[in-house]
Amino acid sequence: MSRVGERRLALRLYSLAVLQLSAFYDAAVLKIKHSSDFDKTKRVNFTSMSQFPSHRFSVAPMLDWTDRHCRYFHRLLTRQTLLYTEMVTTGAILFGKGDYLGYSREEQPVALQLGGSDPAALAECAARAEALGYSEINLNAGCPSDRVQNGRFGACLMAEPELVADCVAAMKEAVTIPVTVKTRIGIDDSDSYAFLQRFIEVVSQRGGCQSFTLHARKAWLSGLSPKENREIPPLDYDRVYRVKQELPHLTICINGGVKSLEEAKGHLEHVDGVMMGREAYQNPGILACVDRELFGDCAEPLAPAAAVEAMYPYIESELTKGTYLGHITRHMLGLFQGVPGARQFRRHLSENAHKAGADVEILRQALAFVSGKDT
Numbered sequence: 106m107s108r109v110g111e112r113r114l115a116l117r118l119y120s121l122a123v124l125q126l127s128a129f130y131d132a133a134v135l136k137i138k139h140s141s142d143f144d145k146t147k148r149v150n151f152t153s154m155s156q157f158p159s160h161r162f163s164v165a166p167m168l169d170w171t172d173r174h175c176r177y178f179h180r181l182l183t184r185q186t187l188l189y190t191e192m193v194t195t196g197a198i199l200f201g202k203g204d205y206l207g208y209s210r211e212e213q214p215v216a217l218q219l220g221g222s223d224p225a226a227l228a229e230c231a232a233r234a235e236a237l238g239y240s241e242i243n244l245n246a247g248c249p250s251d252r253v254q255n256g257r258f259g260a261c262l263m264a265e266p267e268l269v270a271d272c273v274a275a276m277k278e279a280v281t282i283p284v285t286v287k288t289r290i291g292i293d294d295s296d297s298y299a300f301l302q303r304f305i306e307v308v309s310q311r312g313g314c315q316s317f318t319l320h321a322r323k324a325w326l327s328g329l330s331p332k333e334n335r336e337i338p339p340l341d342y343d344r345v346y347r348v349k350q351e352l353p354h355l356t357i358c359i360n361g362g363v364k365s366l367e368e369a370k371g372h373l374e375h376v377d378g379v380m381m382g383r384e385a386y387q388n389p390g391i392l393a394c395v396d397r398e399l400f401g402d403c404a405e406p407l408a409p410a411a412a413v414e415a416m417y418p419y420i421e422s423e424l425t426k427g428t429y430l431g432h433i434t435r436h437m438l439g440l441f442q443g444v445p446g447a448r449q450f451r452r453h454l455s456e457n458a459h460k461a462g463a464d465v466e467i468l469r470q471a472l473a474f475v476s477g478k479d480t
Protein backbone atom coordinates (compact mmCIF):
# COMPACT_ATOMS: atom_id res chain seq x y z
CA MET A 106 0.00 0.00 0.00
CA SER A 107 1.30 3.52 -0.74
CA ARG A 108 2.17 5.90 2.14
CA VAL A 109 -0.95 7.98 1.41
CA GLY A 110 -3.01 4.80 1.43
CA GLU A 111 -1.47 3.77 4.73
CA ARG A 112 -2.24 7.19 6.23
CA ARG A 113 -5.85 7.02 5.06
CA LEU A 114 -6.22 3.55 6.46
CA ALA A 115 -4.73 4.62 9.80
CA LEU A 116 -7.16 7.55 9.94
CA ARG A 117 -10.07 5.26 9.12
CA LEU A 118 -9.08 2.75 11.79
CA TYR A 119 -8.66 5.57 14.29
CA SER A 120 -12.16 6.87 13.58
CA LEU A 121 -13.53 3.34 13.91
CA ALA A 122 -11.88 3.05 17.32
CA VAL A 123 -13.40 6.38 18.39
CA LEU A 124 -16.76 5.21 17.18
CA GLN A 125 -16.43 1.97 19.06
CA LEU A 126 -15.72 3.92 22.21
CA SER A 127 -18.77 6.10 21.67
CA ALA A 128 -20.89 3.02 20.97
CA PHE A 129 -19.60 1.54 24.22
CA TYR A 130 -20.57 4.76 25.94
CA ASP A 131 -24.03 4.67 24.35
CA ALA A 132 -24.45 1.08 25.45
CA ALA A 133 -23.56 2.07 29.00
CA VAL A 134 -26.15 4.85 28.90
CA LEU A 135 -28.66 2.40 27.45
CA LYS A 136 -27.99 0.02 30.29
CA ILE A 137 -28.92 2.79 32.70
CA LYS A 138 -32.08 3.45 30.70
CA HIS A 139 -33.12 -0.17 30.81
CA SER A 140 -32.43 -0.63 34.47
CA SER A 141 -35.55 -0.77 36.60
CA ASP A 142 -34.95 2.58 38.29
CA PHE A 143 -34.81 4.40 34.94
CA ASP A 144 -36.27 7.83 35.31
CA LYS A 145 -38.26 8.92 32.25
CA THR A 146 -37.12 12.50 32.72
CA LYS A 147 -33.59 11.36 31.89
CA ARG A 148 -34.80 10.48 28.42
CA VAL A 149 -34.16 13.99 27.21
CA ASN A 150 -30.53 13.86 28.29
CA PHE A 151 -30.05 10.46 26.79
CA THR A 152 -31.61 11.54 23.54
CA SER A 153 -29.45 14.57 23.17
CA MET A 154 -26.29 12.65 24.04
CA SER A 155 -26.74 9.72 21.71
CA GLN A 156 -25.75 10.25 18.10
CA PHE A 157 -29.05 10.42 16.31
CA PRO A 158 -28.19 9.50 12.79
CA SER A 159 -28.51 11.93 9.95
CA HIS A 160 -30.89 10.91 7.18
CA ARG A 161 -29.11 13.01 4.58
CA PHE A 162 -27.81 9.88 2.91
CA SER A 163 -28.54 6.25 3.62
CA VAL A 164 -28.12 2.81 2.11
CA ALA A 165 -31.50 1.11 1.71
CA PRO A 166 -32.60 -2.01 3.55
CA MET A 167 -32.13 -4.89 1.10
CA LEU A 168 -33.04 -8.45 1.96
CA ASP A 169 -30.13 -10.85 1.52
CA TRP A 170 -27.85 -7.95 0.57
CA THR A 171 -27.41 -5.54 3.48
CA ASP A 172 -26.47 -8.16 6.04
CA ARG A 173 -23.97 -7.42 8.78
CA HIS A 174 -20.93 -8.27 6.64
CA CYS A 175 -22.13 -5.91 3.94
CA ARG A 176 -22.73 -3.16 6.45
CA TYR A 177 -19.29 -3.61 8.03
CA PHE A 178 -17.76 -3.20 4.60
CA HIS A 179 -19.91 -0.18 3.73
CA ARG A 180 -18.99 1.43 7.01
CA LEU A 181 -15.32 1.30 6.09
CA LEU A 182 -16.14 3.27 2.97
CA THR A 183 -18.34 5.89 4.61
CA ARG A 184 -18.53 7.12 8.19
CA GLN A 185 -21.60 9.30 7.78
CA THR A 186 -24.05 7.25 5.77
CA LEU A 187 -26.91 5.74 7.74
CA LEU A 188 -26.99 2.00 7.13
CA TYR A 189 -30.17 -0.08 7.25
CA THR A 190 -30.43 -3.75 8.07
CA GLU A 191 -32.34 -6.13 5.86
CA MET A 192 -35.98 -6.35 6.90
CA VAL A 193 -36.31 -8.59 9.94
CA THR A 194 -39.79 -9.83 10.82
CA THR A 195 -41.10 -9.65 14.34
CA GLY A 196 -41.83 -13.38 14.10
CA ALA A 197 -38.18 -14.16 13.41
CA ILE A 198 -37.02 -12.04 16.35
CA LEU A 199 -39.57 -13.28 18.84
CA PHE A 200 -39.82 -16.93 17.84
CA GLY A 201 -36.87 -17.67 15.54
CA LYS A 202 -33.75 -19.58 16.51
CA GLY A 203 -31.19 -17.41 14.70
CA ASP A 204 -29.40 -14.33 15.94
CA TYR A 205 -31.45 -11.94 13.82
CA LEU A 206 -30.33 -8.79 15.61
CA GLY A 207 -26.59 -9.53 15.72
CA TYR A 208 -24.29 -6.85 14.35
CA SER A 209 -20.87 -5.33 14.98
CA ARG A 210 -20.57 -2.08 16.88
CA GLU A 211 -18.33 -0.76 14.12
CA GLU A 212 -21.35 -0.66 11.79
CA GLN A 213 -23.00 2.14 13.75
CA PRO A 214 -25.10 4.10 13.06
CA VAL A 215 -27.39 1.26 11.99
CA ALA A 216 -31.17 1.36 11.66
CA LEU A 217 -33.10 -1.86 12.13
CA GLN A 218 -35.92 -2.38 9.67
CA LEU A 219 -38.79 -4.36 11.11
CA GLY A 220 -41.50 -6.21 9.24
CA GLY A 221 -44.73 -6.72 11.12
CA SER A 222 -48.09 -5.21 11.94
CA ASP A 223 -48.77 -6.25 15.51
CA PRO A 224 -48.13 -3.20 17.70
CA ALA A 225 -47.20 -5.23 20.79
CA ALA A 226 -44.79 -7.48 18.91
CA LEU A 227 -43.20 -4.51 17.15
CA ALA A 228 -42.83 -2.68 20.46
CA GLU A 229 -41.09 -5.67 22.02
CA CYS A 230 -38.72 -6.04 19.06
CA ALA A 231 -37.99 -2.32 19.03
CA ALA A 232 -37.13 -2.39 22.74
CA ARG A 233 -34.78 -5.34 22.23
CA ALA A 234 -33.12 -3.54 19.33
CA GLU A 235 -32.63 -0.35 21.31
CA ALA A 236 -31.09 -2.31 24.16
CA LEU A 237 -28.62 -3.73 21.66
CA GLY A 238 -27.65 -0.24 20.52
CA TYR A 239 -29.46 0.17 17.22
CA SER A 240 -29.83 3.82 16.25
CA GLU A 241 -33.29 3.77 14.73
CA ILE A 242 -36.25 1.50 14.12
CA ASN A 243 -37.81 1.58 10.69
CA LEU A 244 -41.14 0.00 9.83
CA ASN A 245 -41.45 -1.61 6.41
CA ALA A 246 -44.62 -0.38 4.73
CA GLY A 247 -43.33 -0.70 1.19
CA CYS A 248 -42.49 -4.32 0.37
CA PRO A 249 -45.05 -5.85 -2.00
CA SER A 250 -43.99 -9.53 -1.90
CA ASP A 251 -46.70 -12.17 -1.49
CA ARG A 252 -45.05 -13.59 1.59
CA VAL A 253 -45.07 -10.21 3.26
CA GLN A 254 -48.68 -9.55 2.26
CA ASN A 255 -49.71 -12.89 3.72
CA GLY A 256 -48.27 -11.68 6.99
CA ARG A 257 -50.31 -8.46 6.58
CA PHE A 258 -47.35 -6.13 6.50
CA GLY A 259 -45.15 -4.34 3.99
CA ALA A 260 -46.78 -2.27 1.24
CA CYS A 261 -50.31 -3.51 1.94
CA LEU A 262 -50.10 -1.51 5.18
CA MET A 263 -50.56 1.63 3.10
CA ALA A 264 -54.25 0.72 3.04
CA GLU A 265 -54.33 0.77 6.85
CA PRO A 266 -52.77 4.03 8.01
CA GLU A 267 -54.48 3.81 11.41
CA LEU A 268 -52.86 0.44 12.06
CA VAL A 269 -49.45 1.77 10.96
CA ALA A 270 -49.98 4.72 13.30
CA ASP A 271 -50.75 2.36 16.17
CA CYS A 272 -47.64 0.32 15.37
CA VAL A 273 -45.48 3.43 15.36
CA ALA A 274 -47.07 4.74 18.56
CA ALA A 275 -46.46 1.41 20.33
CA MET A 276 -42.81 1.38 19.28
CA LYS A 277 -42.30 5.00 20.24
CA GLU A 278 -43.69 4.24 23.65
CA ALA A 279 -41.14 1.43 24.01
CA VAL A 280 -37.98 3.22 22.83
CA THR A 281 -36.24 6.57 22.81
CA ILE A 282 -34.53 6.18 19.44
CA PRO A 283 -36.34 7.47 16.32
CA VAL A 284 -39.08 5.32 14.82
CA THR A 285 -39.41 5.88 11.09
CA VAL A 286 -41.47 4.46 8.23
CA LYS A 287 -40.41 3.42 4.73
CA THR A 288 -43.23 3.27 2.25
CA ARG A 289 -44.28 3.75 -1.37
CA ILE A 290 -46.20 6.61 -2.96
CA GLY A 291 -49.25 4.40 -3.48
CA ILE A 292 -50.56 0.88 -4.01
CA ASP A 293 -52.65 -0.50 -6.87
CA ASP A 294 -55.28 2.03 -7.88
CA SER A 295 -54.88 3.94 -4.62
CA ASP A 296 -52.25 6.12 -6.16
CA SER A 297 -53.53 9.68 -5.81
CA TYR A 298 -51.61 12.35 -3.95
CA ALA A 299 -54.55 12.58 -1.52
CA PHE A 300 -54.12 8.89 -0.62
CA LEU A 301 -50.41 9.35 0.13
CA GLN A 302 -51.03 12.58 2.01
CA ARG A 303 -53.68 10.98 4.21
CA PHE A 304 -51.37 8.04 4.97
CA ILE A 305 -48.59 10.35 6.06
CA GLU A 306 -50.86 12.63 8.04
CA VAL A 307 -52.45 9.78 9.97
CA VAL A 308 -49.12 8.07 10.67
CA SER A 309 -47.47 11.30 11.75
CA GLN A 310 -50.34 12.81 13.72
CA ARG A 311 -51.82 9.74 15.34
CA GLY A 312 -48.63 7.66 15.45
CA GLY A 313 -46.08 10.41 16.06
CA CYS A 314 -43.80 9.38 13.17
CA GLN A 315 -41.58 12.31 12.22
CA SER A 316 -39.55 10.75 9.45
CA PHE A 317 -40.59 8.96 6.27
CA THR A 318 -38.65 7.44 3.43
CA LEU A 319 -40.70 7.34 0.26
CA HIS A 320 -39.85 4.99 -2.55
CA ALA A 321 -41.02 7.24 -5.36
CA ARG A 322 -43.08 4.65 -7.21
CA LYS A 323 -46.27 2.87 -6.33
CA ALA A 324 -46.44 -0.90 -5.86
CA TRP A 325 -48.82 -3.34 -7.49
CA LEU A 326 -49.84 -5.82 -4.82
CA SER A 327 -50.53 -8.56 -7.33
CA GLY A 328 -49.29 -9.36 -10.80
CA LEU A 329 -45.72 -8.07 -10.36
CA SER A 330 -42.77 -9.69 -8.62
CA PRO A 331 -40.90 -7.61 -6.03
CA LYS A 332 -38.15 -7.10 -8.62
CA GLU A 333 -40.65 -5.89 -11.24
CA ASN A 334 -42.20 -3.68 -8.60
CA ARG A 335 -38.82 -1.95 -8.31
CA GLU A 336 -38.65 -1.32 -12.03
CA ILE A 337 -42.02 -1.13 -13.76
CA PRO A 338 -44.14 1.42 -11.88
CA PRO A 339 -42.78 4.81 -12.99
CA LEU A 340 -40.79 7.00 -10.64
CA ASP A 341 -42.54 10.19 -9.56
CA TYR A 342 -40.04 12.31 -7.66
CA ASP A 343 -42.27 15.40 -7.83
CA ARG A 344 -44.82 13.65 -5.67
CA VAL A 345 -42.23 13.14 -2.94
CA TYR A 346 -41.06 16.75 -3.24
CA ARG A 347 -44.66 17.87 -2.84
CA VAL A 348 -45.00 15.93 0.41
CA LYS A 349 -41.99 17.80 1.80
CA GLN A 350 -43.36 21.13 0.53
CA GLU A 351 -46.76 20.60 2.11
CA LEU A 352 -45.57 18.95 5.32
CA PRO A 353 -42.26 20.75 5.89
CA HIS A 354 -42.12 19.84 9.60
CA LEU A 355 -41.58 16.17 8.69
CA THR A 356 -38.28 14.62 7.65
CA ILE A 357 -38.85 13.30 4.14
CA CYS A 358 -36.28 11.11 2.38
CA ILE A 359 -36.50 10.05 -1.20
CA ASN A 360 -35.68 6.62 -2.58
CA GLY A 361 -35.78 4.93 -5.95
CA GLY A 362 -33.55 4.98 -9.00
CA VAL A 363 -30.82 7.24 -7.60
CA LYS A 364 -27.59 6.31 -9.36
CA SER A 365 -25.07 9.02 -8.55
CA LEU A 366 -24.11 11.48 -5.85
CA GLU A 367 -24.83 14.29 -8.31
CA GLU A 368 -28.42 13.05 -8.55
CA ALA A 369 -28.53 12.78 -4.77
CA LYS A 370 -27.42 16.41 -4.46
CA GLY A 371 -30.23 17.42 -6.80
CA HIS A 372 -32.82 15.66 -4.64
CA LEU A 373 -31.38 17.23 -1.51
CA GLU A 374 -32.57 20.60 -2.82
CA HIS A 375 -36.12 19.35 -2.35
CA VAL A 376 -36.08 16.80 0.46
CA ASP A 377 -34.14 16.03 3.64
CA GLY A 378 -32.45 12.84 2.62
CA VAL A 379 -31.66 10.39 -0.11
CA MET A 380 -31.71 6.62 0.28
CA MET A 381 -29.73 4.66 -2.29
CA GLY A 382 -30.30 0.95 -2.79
CA ARG A 383 -29.10 -1.09 -5.75
CA GLU A 384 -26.45 1.36 -6.96
CA ALA A 385 -24.76 1.49 -3.55
CA TYR A 386 -24.69 -2.30 -3.37
CA GLN A 387 -23.60 -2.99 -6.92
CA ASN A 388 -21.09 -0.14 -7.05
CA PRO A 389 -19.98 0.31 -3.42
CA GLY A 390 -17.03 2.49 -4.44
CA ILE A 391 -19.58 5.30 -4.71
CA LEU A 392 -19.89 5.24 -0.92
CA ALA A 393 -16.27 6.29 -0.51
CA CYS A 394 -17.14 9.77 -1.81
CA VAL A 395 -20.34 10.30 0.19
CA ASP A 396 -18.74 11.81 3.31
CA ARG A 397 -16.91 14.45 1.31
CA GLU A 398 -19.56 15.12 -1.34
CA LEU A 399 -22.69 15.09 0.79
CA PHE A 400 -21.52 15.70 4.36
CA GLY A 401 -18.67 18.12 3.72
CA ASP A 402 -16.03 15.95 5.40
CA CYS A 403 -12.52 16.97 4.51
CA ALA A 404 -10.95 13.53 4.89
CA GLU A 405 -9.79 11.94 1.66
CA PRO A 406 -12.00 9.01 0.61
CA LEU A 407 -10.59 5.58 1.36
CA ALA A 408 -9.24 3.97 -1.79
CA PRO A 409 -11.07 0.74 -2.73
CA ALA A 410 -7.93 -1.38 -2.31
CA ALA A 411 -7.38 0.07 1.17
CA ALA A 412 -11.00 -0.75 2.02
CA VAL A 413 -10.41 -4.35 1.00
CA GLU A 414 -7.27 -4.55 3.12
CA ALA A 415 -9.10 -3.00 6.05
CA MET A 416 -11.50 -5.94 5.91
CA TYR A 417 -8.77 -8.51 6.60
CA PRO A 418 -8.91 -8.43 10.43
CA TYR A 419 -12.71 -8.60 10.37
CA ILE A 420 -12.64 -11.50 7.93
CA GLU A 421 -10.05 -13.38 9.97
CA SER A 422 -12.12 -12.96 13.08
CA GLU A 423 -15.32 -14.06 11.28
CA LEU A 424 -13.63 -17.14 9.80
CA THR A 425 -12.73 -18.32 13.28
CA LYS A 426 -16.46 -18.13 14.11
CA GLY A 427 -17.31 -20.37 11.14
CA THR A 428 -18.37 -17.73 8.60
CA TYR A 429 -17.55 -18.64 5.00
CA LEU A 430 -15.24 -16.25 3.19
CA GLY A 431 -17.69 -16.04 0.29
CA HIS A 432 -20.46 -14.77 2.56
CA ILE A 433 -18.36 -11.69 3.19
CA THR A 434 -16.61 -11.19 -0.15
CA ARG A 435 -19.86 -11.45 -2.16
CA HIS A 436 -20.59 -7.89 -1.05
CA MET A 437 -17.28 -6.65 -2.44
CA LEU A 438 -17.61 -7.92 -6.01
CA GLY A 439 -18.73 -4.58 -7.45
CA LEU A 440 -16.00 -2.54 -5.81
CA PHE A 441 -13.59 -1.95 -8.65
CA GLN A 442 -16.00 -0.88 -11.37
CA GLY A 443 -14.14 0.53 -14.35
CA VAL A 444 -10.71 -0.42 -12.98
CA PRO A 445 -8.49 -2.69 -15.12
CA GLY A 446 -8.41 -6.16 -13.57
CA ALA A 447 -11.88 -5.79 -12.01
CA ARG A 448 -13.22 -8.76 -13.93
CA GLN A 449 -10.38 -11.02 -12.73
CA PHE A 450 -10.92 -9.73 -9.18
CA ARG A 451 -14.57 -10.76 -9.35
CA ARG A 452 -13.85 -14.06 -11.06
CA HIS A 453 -11.16 -15.06 -8.59
CA LEU A 454 -13.52 -14.45 -5.69
CA SER A 455 -16.52 -16.06 -7.34
CA GLU A 456 -14.54 -19.19 -8.17
CA ASN A 457 -12.61 -19.56 -4.93
CA ALA A 458 -14.21 -17.82 -1.99
CA HIS A 459 -16.84 -20.52 -1.48
CA LYS A 460 -14.35 -23.39 -1.40
CA ALA A 461 -13.84 -25.18 1.89
CA GLY A 462 -11.00 -23.62 3.87
CA ALA A 463 -10.94 -20.43 1.76
CA ASP A 464 -9.30 -17.70 3.78
CA VAL A 465 -8.13 -14.12 3.48
CA GLU A 466 -5.33 -15.23 1.15
CA ILE A 467 -7.96 -15.66 -1.60
CA LEU A 468 -8.91 -12.03 -1.20
CA ARG A 469 -5.25 -10.99 -1.26
CA GLN A 470 -4.79 -12.86 -4.51
CA ALA A 471 -7.91 -11.27 -5.99
CA LEU A 472 -6.70 -7.84 -4.96
CA ALA A 473 -3.43 -8.40 -6.81
CA PHE A 474 -5.41 -8.30 -10.09
CA VAL A 475 -6.37 -4.68 -9.47
CA SER A 476 -3.62 -3.38 -7.16
CA GLY A 477 -1.63 -0.47 -8.44
CA LYS A 478 -4.20 0.13 -11.16
CA ASP A 479 -5.76 3.37 -10.02
CA THR A 480 -7.13 1.87 -6.82
Ligand SMILES: Cc1cc2nc3c(=O)[nH]c(=O)nc-3n(C[C@H](O)[C@H](O)[C@H](O)COP(=O)(O)O)c2cc1C
Pocket residue numbers: 165166167168169170191192218245247248287320335360361362363380381382383384
Ligand atom coordinates in the same frame (compact mmCIF):
# COMPACT_ATOMS: atom_id res chain seq x y z
C1 LIG B 1 -32.29 -7.34 -3.26
C2 LIG B 1 -33.22 -6.31 -2.69
C3 LIG B 1 -33.81 -6.52 -1.46
C4 LIG B 1 -34.66 -5.55 -0.89
N1 LIG B 1 -35.14 -5.76 0.37
C5 LIG B 1 -35.83 -4.76 0.98
C6 LIG B 1 -36.19 -4.85 2.35
O1 LIG B 1 -35.84 -5.81 3.06
N2 LIG B 1 -36.91 -3.83 2.89
C7 LIG B 1 -37.28 -2.73 2.14
O2 LIG B 1 -37.91 -1.81 2.68
N3 LIG B 1 -36.93 -2.60 0.86
C8 LIG B 1 -36.20 -3.58 0.27
N4 LIG B 1 -35.78 -3.43 -1.01
C9 LIG B 1 -36.11 -2.18 -1.73
C10 LIG B 1 -35.01 -1.14 -1.51
O3 LIG B 1 -34.91 -0.80 -0.15
C11 LIG B 1 -35.31 0.13 -2.33
O4 LIG B 1 -36.52 0.68 -1.87
C12 LIG B 1 -35.43 -0.14 -3.82
O5 LIG B 1 -34.39 -0.99 -4.27
C13 LIG B 1 -35.41 1.16 -4.61
O6 LIG B 1 -34.21 1.87 -4.40
P1 LIG B 1 -33.01 1.81 -5.51
O7 LIG B 1 -33.64 2.17 -6.83
O8 LIG B 1 -32.02 2.83 -5.05
O9 LIG B 1 -32.50 0.43 -5.52
C14 LIG B 1 -34.94 -4.36 -1.60
C15 LIG B 1 -34.34 -4.16 -2.84
C16 LIG B 1 -33.48 -5.11 -3.38
C17 LIG B 1 -32.81 -4.84 -4.70
